[in-house]
Amino acid sequence: MKTRLRCLIISLLTLGLMLSVTPVAFAGSDAPAAGRKLVALTFDDGPGEYADDILDTLQRHNAKGTFFLLGHKVRTNPDQVRRMAAEGHQIGNHTESHPHLTECSDAAIQQEVKETAQAITKVTGLTGTGDTGFYLRPPFGSYSDRVAAAAHVPVIWCTVDTGDWKYRSARHLVHYFGEQIQDGDIVILHETVESTVRGLDALLTKLEERDFQMVTVEELLKQRGITPKPGEILFGAREESCVRQFPNTGVLGGATLLRRLLVLGFPPAKVQ
Numbered sequence: 001m002k003t004r005l006r007c008l009i010i011s012l013l014t015l016g017l018m019l020s021v022t023p024v025a026f027a028g029s030d031a032p033a034a035g036r037k038l039v040a041l042t043f044d045d046g047p048g049e050y051a052d053d054i055l056d057t058l059q060r061h062n063a064k065g066t067f068f069l070l071g072h073k074v075r076t077n078p079d080q081v082r083r084m085a086a087e088g089h090q091i092g093n094h095t096e097s098h099p100h101l102t103e104c105s106d107a108a109i110q111q112e113v114k115e116t117a118q119a120i121t122k123v124t125g126l127t128g129t130g131d132t133g134f135y136l137r138p139p140f141g142s143y144s145d146r147v148a149a150a151a152h153v154p155v156i157w158c159t160v161d162t163g164d165w166k167y168r169s170a171r172h173l174v175h176y177f178g179e180q181i182q183d184g185d186i187v188i189l190h191e192t193v194e195s196t197v198r199g200l201d202a203l204l205t206k207l208e209e210r211d212f213q214m215v216t217v218e219e220l221l222k223q224r225g226i227t228p229k230p231g232e233i234l235f236g237a238r239e240e241s242c243v244r245q246f247p248n249t250g251v252l253g254g255a256t257l258l259r260r261l262l263v264l265g266f267p268p269a270k271v272q
Contacts, residue, residue: 036213037183038237040220042066044137046191047073047080053197055083061204063214065089067191068137068156071096071116078123085124090216092156093117093134100142106150106187113151126198128153132230137188143233154228156217159236160187162196170199178206184224184237186217190255 026038043054046069058065067084069091074081084091094203095101095112096119104112121127128134133153141157148155160179173196181187189196204214221228 019124027046043191044068047077050197051080057200064216065211066217068094071119074119081123093136098139101147102142109150149231152230155233158188159185164193164196170195170196173199174202186236
C-alpha cells in the first residue's frame with residue numbers, strides 16, 4: 001500500500017512539473033502554426049493617409065506586417081504609429097528624410113537613423129527590436145557594408161520587390177505577386193500607393209489560399225533560426241537563397257552570388 005501511494009505521489013508530482021514547463025498555445029495566439037508557409041509583408045514610406053486602411057485589412061485577415069516609417073511622418077501621425085504597435089505589427093526605421101544613404105557620410109547616416117528611432121520611441125515607448133535597435137530599410141535600396149556599419153542596426157532589404165510604386169496596379173499586385181511569393185520571402189510594398197491599398201485584401205486572400213501566414217520580419221527570421229545582428233544586411237529566409245551578407249566581408253551566407261542573382265532576381269549589395 002505504501003509503495004503504491006509513493007508511486008502515485010511521484011506520478012502526480014511529475015505530471016505537475018511537466019505541466020508547469022510545457023508552453024501553452026492560447027486561443028487566438030498569433031504564433032505561426034507548425035508547417036505553414038511564412039511571408040513577411042513590409043510597408044515603406046508611412047505613416048500616411050492609407051495607414052488605417054492597411055491596418056484594417058491586416059486585422060480582418062489576422063495578419064501581421066512590418067512598417068518601415070519615416071521620422072518626420074511619425075511625428076505628424078503619432079496615432080497611426082501607436083495603433084501599429086498596439087496591434088502587434090513591427091515598426092522599423094526608414095530614415096528621417098528618405099535620402100540615398102550610400103551618398104551620405106557616416107555621421108549623416110547615424111543622424112538619419114537616430115532621429116527616426118527617437119521619434120518612434122517618443123510615440124510608442126519602444127526602444128528597438130529584440131536586442132538591437134529598430135531594423136532599417138534603406139530608401140531606394142541604397143545600402144552597402146559601410147551604410148550598415150554606420151547605422152549599427154540590422155539592415156533589411158527583400159527577396160521580392162513588388163515595384164508597386166511603378167506599376168500602380170492592384171491587379172498586377174494580386175495576380176502576379178500573389179503567385180510568385182515563396183515561403184520565407186520578405187516583400188516590399190509601399191503604404192503610400194493607393195493601388196496597393198486596393199489590392200491588399202485580395203493579395204492576403206490569395207496567400208491564405210496558398211497556406212501562407214503573414215508575420216513580421218522579426219518573427220519570420222526567428223522561426224527560421226536567424227538572429228539579426230547590428231551592421232548585418234538581410235534579404236529573407238528562403239531555404240534555397242542567401243539570407244544575409246556579413247558586414248565588412250562581402251561574404252554571402254546560404255548561396256553563391258550567382259545563385260542569388262538567378263534565384264532572387266536582383267543585384268548584389270552595393271559596395272562602397
